[in-house]
Amino acid sequence: MSTVIVNKIYELKKHIKDWKNNNYTIGLVPTMGALHKGHASLIKEAREACDKVVVSVFVNPIQFGPNEDFDKYPRQIDNDKALCEELGVDIIFAPSAEEMYGKNNRLNNTDLTFVCPPYNLVDCLCGKSRQGHFDGVATVVLKLFNITKADFAFFGQKDAQQLYIIKTMVRDLNLDIKIVPCSIVRENDGLALSSRNTYLSKEERSWALSMSKALNQIKTLYDGGVTDTNVLLDSAISILNKNLDIEYIEFRDFDTFEKIDNAKTNTLVAIAAKSGKTRLIDNIIL
Ligand code: AMP
DSSP states (O other): OOOEEEOOHHHHHHHHHHHHHTTOOEEEEEEOSSOOHHHHHHHHHHHHHOSEEEEEEOOOGGGSOTTSSTTTSOOOHHHHHHHHHHTTOSEEEOOOHHHHHOTTTTTTSSSOOOOOOOHHHHSSHHHHHSTTHHHHHHHHHHHHHHHHTOSEEEEEGGGHHHHHHHHHHHHHTTOOOEEEEEOOOBOTTSOBOOGGGGGOOHHHHHHHHHHHHHHHHHHHHHHTTOOBHHHHHHHHHHHSOTTSEEEEEEEEETTTOOBOSBOOTTEEEEEEEEETTEEEEEEEEO
């Protein structure tokens, strides 16, 4: 059975109604496209858990800042469709910005109802340098949940802050959907897969590799009994390539999202850095 690309909300809703009438469970995998093995792992989990799978491919304009890479973000729907076919996806939902946000776009944000995640979750880590980013993410994700009426939605732990914010939104807004976290998929040498890796030159890629190396070093030390986050941080900094422009390395309790001084079980160690002009993120859970 082949994957159908649907661009219109009303058309997707017809399929969803049909599926619901048949009591099929629906799994949603929200993406911005340029699909890689990381996305594929989410899709595989969805395929195993659900009767029907929708992958959304939408480069969401309201989650990009004015100086970010919205225009140059890779768009390759033909490749995405081929991968989705291979993985048995039922529908790719690929709406236009106008379809999602209305005729005159409402993209200047003056005319759009937004979801505002709690301040303490957005005023930190990636939210510090990406003002409004998580409002844009939460808003589009809630729209996708409402449009697809999915029973399960699959999110990568690669975007740990996003995952935490979405789980919080589901709790706070009483949404009837189960969020399924999925592990980070990496290249053989450890680099976390990202659609933005295609921006990296060979040299920048080698600098970026030190991010996962530094995270692994922290894990090794922690497993060996070191819990002081200052000590762990120093060891990471000694490994990180000096050409990287480090934005943050932080230790947070992944149950509460609070910053911590002593690492323990379920501590999120998150890092963001620019390699050349490309901003990358990675993390590990201790
Ligand atoms: P994106 O297309 O970057 O918005 O990502 C769509 C989904 O794929 C998000 O839930 C991401 O966390 C997840 N994802 C992206 N890269 C990876 C990866 N390397 N491993 C696992 N999940 C990923």
